[in-house]
Every structure is written in C-alpha cells, then in structure tokens.
Amino acid sequence: MQTSSEVRRYWLPPRVVGADLEVPLITGGTAAYANLDHAASAPCLEKVALAVNELLPWYASVHRGAGLASTVCTGIYEDSRDVVRRFAGAETDAAVVYTRNTTDAMNLLAHAVPAGTAVLCFGSDHHAALLPWRDARLLPMPESPEDALVLLDDALSGCPAGHRLVVLTGVSNVTGEVWPVAELAAAARRHGARTVLDAAQLAAHLPLRMAEWGIDWAALSGHKIYAPFGAGALVGRGDWLQKADPYLAGGGAASQVxxxxxxxxxxxxxxxxxxxxGTPNVVGVHALAVACEVLSGCGWAEVAAHEEALLKRLRSGLDAIPGVRLLSMWGPAGRSVGATSLIVDGTDAALLAAVLSAEHGIGVRAGAFCARPATRALVRAAGAGPEGNALRASIGLGTTPAHVDRLIAAIGSIVRTGPQRKFEAVDGAWFPVPDPRPPIGIAHGRMAERAAALR
Ligand SMILES: Cc1ncc(COP(=O)(O)O)c(C=O)c1O
Structure with a gap:
C-alpha cells in the first residue's frame, strides 16, 4: 500500500496552457519559452481553459435573459460567489463583489469607506494598495516583520478617534517576502481598526484565511491565479459597501428607476x-471560480513545497553570480514566495530583460513593478543608482527547474560577456537591432489576414 509520503513524491502541479510554447530567438532558431513572469500575470490553467471552452456554447447574458443559456450563465455567476468566498477563507456571510482585478477591488472599497476614515498604508505597498485612498497616512517600509507591528501599533495609537482602515499586503510583489498578516490584523483590531488585504500575490502561493486572520476585506485578481479572463473580487464585510452609493451607476445596480x-x-x-x-463578466468569473477550486483542491502543502524548492534554486543560483544583488526588505531569513528581484552592477535591468527575451526565450519583468517607493528604496539599499529599476523573476505552477537553470545560466553569461547582438534603447526600453524574428501570427497586424483565411 502507498503511504501518504509516497503519494506526495509523485505530486505534479496542475498543468498550464502554453507550457509547450516555442519562441523565436534573434540568434536563430527557437527556444521553449521560460515564463518567469508569473507575478505579473500567471498563465492560464488547462482546467480553466477547458472550463471556459465548456461554457462558451452556453454563453449568454447574466441577469438579463429568459433563455436557457442565460439562466445557466446566471446560475454559474451566482454560484461562483460561494467558491470564491471559500477560497478566501471568509465568513459564510461575507460579500463577494466581482471586480476587474485587485486594483478595481481596492478602488471599490476606497469608494465605500466612510468620510473621515483614517487610512493607513505601508509606503512599500503596490500602487493598487497605495493610490486609491485620499490622504492615506504612510508608514515607512519596516526593517523587519516585528518592526512592521511596532510601526502599525504606534501609528494607530496616534490616530484620531473614528473609523480606521489599515491596508495590508500579503506578499510583496517586488521581493516575494511574506508579511505577518495575521499579527498585523490583530494589532489593527486591538485599536478598533478594520483591515483590507491586498492578496494579489499571496493568493497564488498560499491559502488565504480571511476569517482565521481576522481580515475584513481581501482583494484579488483572477489573472494572478491562473484565470486570465478579466475578473477579480473584493471579498468581505458588507456594511460599508451597503451604505455606499454604487461604484458604477447603471443597469443591474438599480432595483427601481x-x-x-x-x-x-x-x-x-x-x-x-x-x-x-453593467453586463457581468461571466466568463471571467467562471474562470476565477474554477481556478479557486483547482488551487484549493491540488494541495497547498504540495504547491508550497514545489514552489519553495524552485525559489530556493533560483535565489541561490542568482546569488552566486558575481555582480548580482538580490533585493530584500528583511534579509534571507524570512519567508518568501513566488518572486525575487535583483540588480546587476553596471547593467540596466531593462536591457537585461530584453536580452533574456530576445536571445534566450526567457520572460521576466524589469522596472519598478508598480511599487515605485519600495523598489526605489530597495535598489538604493542594494547600492545602485537612483533610477530604481530592477529585474524580477517570478515562478509558479508553470515553472520547471529547467526554466530556473536557464535563467541563471543566461544571466551569468550576459554578466560575463554581454549581449550577443546589438540592442538600442528607445524611451527606456531596449530592442535588438536588427530584429530578424518573424512576426507572430496572432499580432494585430495579421488579424485581417487570419480572418480572411477563416472565411
Ligand atoms: C501586490 C500587488 N497588488 C496589487 C496588484 C494589482 O493587481 P491588478 O493589476 O490585477 O489589479 C498587483 C499586480 O501586480 C500586485 O502585485
């Protein structure tokens, strides 16, 4: 008989669409695409793509049609709320409002926050968590998870009486570091403050436990959890949302006009x-709910073990390359998931990313990752110039050890000998000159041609 540890050894991650993608290289030929940019948008799970295909023949308007297809779509849309609520580990009576993504969810809550509410954010948060609030009080980037608690406690002690909302981040999209969410939420509660969790990065890598952690709202994006069909959600308390005017005014929001x-x-x-x-995005919501089910069903412990091994391999390989500096808020001792960012002495991160793509078929991201204050501070602390750009590699269910090894080898070779071909900078982005790669068939320029072929 198999023991549970034997079963675990054979665990395979759920498959993603695009795992066999081949991309052209400027040096000639093609390479298997190494998608190391899961933190920006994760590839679609195969099961999500299948579920979307299964839905499409039934596709019809939600809440707006008497036909059977409309009834089916309305049922799928409404039933999905339970799935998302369970995925978020929320109370059974938590509201699930569908949004486009995390940014939209945060803006929805910002719209519903009662006037005069004191909002507190860490300055190191993603712009989606930082920018929606008017007059948010900024806490500095903490020096450690313990420091985060002290900073929050102090700030709340000095807060005027009245409504308070603390904006928390589950996982940094720059460094992958995991924030002490439950402890911060407990501190907020001690001061009578509510909390909203930016779960955009956390939700792909760790189980979300809103009720257990005492989180009032969580915001998440389908495209970060392998469901790239344009839906996200705000999950949590209904009271402020119920008192607020509609976020968007229009059909579906009014019961009587x-x-x-x-x-x-x-x-x-x-x-x-x-x-x-407005007409709901039932395809996106269905995809989101299926992704929630696949992630919850495939075993969080297995996901964590799989991704931890990949991230460890990635970080230790990168760390060993002379001139590479990994960015970190709290040093290597803390827990990280999903992503790591780095700078290379003397090399523009954007050039590095362009060379990785064009010469090696590796997809990463360069820039400030919509977390400018955090990235600028981390790049400065790592000893590079003030531009505040870094390179981020991020992993997930679509990542293999071979992808990681190729990235490490490619960065090592670029650091040693530079790009093999010529690259030119245009408005901060780098392009190979010339670029001999053939146009990709699905690019917009070829749409008319493809449509003609289908006729
Ligand atoms: C931590 C974090 N929060 C929020 C967002 C915003 O997500 P979206 O662009 O899906 O709204 C991102 C996206 O990168 C993120 O990484």
Whole structure:
C-alpha cells in the first residue's frame, strides 16, 4: 500500500496552457519559452481553459435573459460567489463583489469607506494598495516583520478617534517576502481598526484565511491565479459597501428607476449587485471560480513545497553570480514566495530583460513593478543608482527547474560577456537591432489576414 509520503513524491502541479510554447530567438532558431513572469500575470490553467471552452456554447447574458443559456450563465455567476468566498477563507456571510482585478477591488472599497476614515498604508505597498485612498497616512517600509507591528501599533495609537482602515499586503510583489498578516490584523483590531488585504500575490502561493486572520476585506485578481479572463473580487464585510452609493451607476445596480417631478428616483440593489452595474463578466468569473477550486483542491502543502524548492534554486543560483544583488526588505531569513528581484552592477535591468527575451526565450519583468517607493528604496539599499529599476523573476505552477537553470545560466553569461547582438534603447526600453524574428501570427497586424483565411 502507498503511504501518504509516497503519494506526495509523485505530486505534479496542475498543468498550464502554453507550457509547450516555442519562441523565436534573434540568434536563430527557437527556444521553449521560460515564463518567469508569473507575478505579473500567471498563465492560464488547462482546467480553466477547458472550463471556459465548456461554457462558451452556453454563453449568454447574466441577469438579463429568459433563455436557457442565460439562466445557466446566471446560475454559474451566482454560484461562483460561494467558491470564491471559500477560497478566501471568509465568513459564510461575507460579500463577494466581482471586480476587474485587485486594483478595481481596492478602488471599490476606497469608494465605500466612510468620510473621515483614517487610512493607513505601508509606503512599500503596490500602487493598487497605495493610490486609491485620499490622504492615506504612510508608514515607512519596516526593517523587519516585528518592526512592521511596532510601526502599525504606534501609528494607530496616534490616530484620531473614528473609523480606521489599515491596508495590508500579503506578499510583496517586488521581493516575494511574506508579511505577518495575521499579527498585523490583530494589532489593527486591538485599536478598533478594520483591515483590507491586498492578496494579489499571496493568493497564488498560499491559502488565504480571511476569517482565521481576522481580515475584513481581501482583494484579488483572477489573472494572478491562473484565470486570465478579466475578473477579480473584493471579498468581505458588507456594511460599508451597503451604505455606499454604487461604484458604477447603471443597469443591474438599480432595483427601481422612476421619475418624480422631472427628476430620477432610483432604488439601488443591495450588495453585491449594487456595485456590479453593467453586463457581468461571466466568463471571467467562471474562470476565477474554477481556478479557486483547482488551487484549493491540488494541495497547498504540495504547491508550497514545489514552489519553495524552485525559489530556493533560483535565489541561490542568482546569488552566486558575481555582480548580482538580490533585493530584500528583511534579509534571507524570512519567508518568501513566488518572486525575487535583483540588480546587476553596471547593467540596466531593462536591457537585461530584453536580452533574456530576445536571445534566450526567457520572460521576466524589469522596472519598478508598480511599487515605485519600495523598489526605489530597495535598489538604493542594494547600492545602485537612483533610477530604481530592477529585474524580477517570478515562478509558479508553470515553472520547471529547467526554466530556473536557464535563467541563471543566461544571466551569468550576459554578466560575463554581454549581449550577443546589438540592442538600442528607445524611451527606456531596449530592442535588438536588427530584429530578424518573424512576426507572430496572432499580432494585430495579421488579424485581417487570419480572418480572411477563416472565411
Ligand atoms: C501586490 C500587488 N497588488 C496589487 C496588484 C494589482 O493587481 P491588478 O493589476 O490585477 O489589479 C498587483 C499586480 O501586480 C500586485 O502585485
């Protein structure tokens, strides 16, 4: 009989679409694409793609049609709320409002926050968590997880009475470091503050446990959890959302629209419909819910073990290359998941990323990752110039040890001998000159041609 540890040894990650993608290289021929940019947008899970294909023949409008296909789509859309709620580990009565993504979810909550609420953010947060609030109080980037607790505690002690909201991040999208979410939420609660968790990066790598951690709201994006069909969610308390005007005004948000003395008289729906005006994205929501089910069902312990091994391999390989410096808020002792960022002495991160793509078929991201204050501070601390750009490699279910090894070898070779071909900078981005790669068939320029071929 197999023991559970034997079973675990044969665990395979759920498959993603695009695992066999071949990309052309400027040096000639093709390479298997190494997608090391999961943190920006994760590839689609095969099961999500299958589920979307299964839905498409039934595709019809949600809440707006009497036909059977409409009824089926409305059922899928509404039933998905339970799946997302369970995935988030939220209370059974938590509201699930569908949004486009995390940014949209944060903006929805910002719209619903009562006037006069003191909002506290760490300055190291992603722009989606930093920018939606008016007059947020900024806490500095903490020197350690313990320091984060002290900073928050101090800031809340000095906060005026009234509503308070603390914006938390689950996992840094720059360094992959895991924040002490449960402890920070407990500190917030001690001061009577509510919390919203930016779970954009956390949700792909760790189980989200809103109720256990005492989180009031969580914001997440489908495309970061292998469901790239344009849906995300805000999950959590309904009270502030219910008191707020609709986030978008329009069809689906109103239960009654009449006219009194030449003026509109509108009754708005309750949450969640109140904030979901317009035709709902049932394909995106179905994809999101299927991804939630696949992730919850495939075993978080196995996902963590698989990704931990890949990340360790990645970080130790990169760390061993002379001139490479890994960025970190809290040093190597803390837990990281999914991503690591680095700078290379004397090499523009954007050039490095362009060479990795064009000469090696490796996809990474360069820049400040929509977390400018954090990236700038981390790059400075690592000893590079003030531009604040870095290179990020991020892993997930679509990553193999071979992808990681290719990245390490490619960066090593670029550091030693530079690019094999000529690259020119245009507006901060680098391009190979000339670029002999053939145009890709699905590029917009070829759409007319493809449509003609289908006729
Ligand atoms: C930590 C974090 N928060 C928020 C976001 C915003 O997500 P989206 O672009 O899906 O709204 C991102 C995206 O990179 C992120 O990494």
């Amino acid at each position: 009449g006219e009194v003395a030449g003026r509109l008289a509108v009754d708005w729906h309750n949450v969640p419909e109140r904030h979901e005006a």
